[in-house]
Amino acid sequence: MNSFLSTILDRESALMFILGAIESEIVPVLFEINIPNDTRISTLYADVRNESYMQDEGEILFLMDYVFEIDSVSNDNENNQISVVKLIVTEQYEEKDGLKQLLDLMRMRINNTRSDTCAIAYLMQEMGYYDKARYYYELERKNLPPHHFLHSALYSDIAHIFDQQGNYAEALNYYQNSL
Numbered sequence: 001m002n003s004f005l006s007t008i009l010d011r012e013s014a015l016m017f018i019l020g021a022i023e024s025e026i027v028p029v030l031f032e033i034n035i036p037n038d039t040r041i042s043t044l045y046a047d048v049r050n051e052s053y054m055q056d057e058g059e060i061l062f063l064m065d066y067v068f069e070i071d072s073v074s075n076d077n078e079n080n081q082i083s084v085v086k087l088i089v090t091e092q093y094e095e096k097d098g099l100k101q102l103l104d105l106m107r108m109r110i111n112n113t114r115s116d117t118c119a120i121a122y123l124m125q126e127m128g129y130y131d132k133a134r135y136y137y138e139l140e141r142k143n144l145p146p147h148h149f150l151h152s153a154l155y156s157d158i159a160h161i162f163d164q165q166g167n168y169a170e171a172l173n174y175y176q177n178s179l
Helices: 011-019 099-111 116-126 130-142 150-164 168-178
Strands: 004-008 029-034 045-047 059-063 067-075 083-090
Touching: 011 029, 116 130, 116 150, 130 150, 150 168
Parallel strands: 029 083
Antiparallel strands: 004 059, 045 059, 067 083
C-alpha cells in the first residue's frame, strides 16, 4: 500500500484540480497544511519538485505517519463553492486519549491485509462507506481463480459489511458462502 500523501505547493494548480471536480452534491475541499519548524517533522516529508514531471506545481510527499489537527474550516474567499480546511501537522498524538493505540491498530490491520485492494476496502469499511468497501472486496474476489482459498475470507468480509448495515439475511447468505 502506498504510504505517501502527495500534495502541491501551488494554490492555483490545486484549485484547477478542485474546479475540475465540482459537482452539485459534492463539496470540494482545499487543504492548507501548516508545518511547524521542527526538525523531526521536517524529516517526514520530501520536496520532490525537481523529480516531478510537473515541476511548477511544487510537489511535496508526506509520510502517512503524520497526524493533522484541524485549525479552521471556512469557505474560500474567491469561490464560495470550495471549502478550505486549514491543518497543522503535529506529532503529539501520543498524548491524545487512545489515538496512538488506534493508529497503531489500524496500521497493523492495513499492513496485514491481503492486497492493496483489500486495504482500500478495509479503510472504506472503517469509514462507513459500506457500498464502496463491498465493491472493492468483490473486485478482489473476482480477480481470484475460482477455487482460491481467499474466497472464503472475502465472503466473510462482505458478510460483515451486511451485518454492520443490519441486512442480516444477506449477511447470513455471505457467511454461508464463506464456509
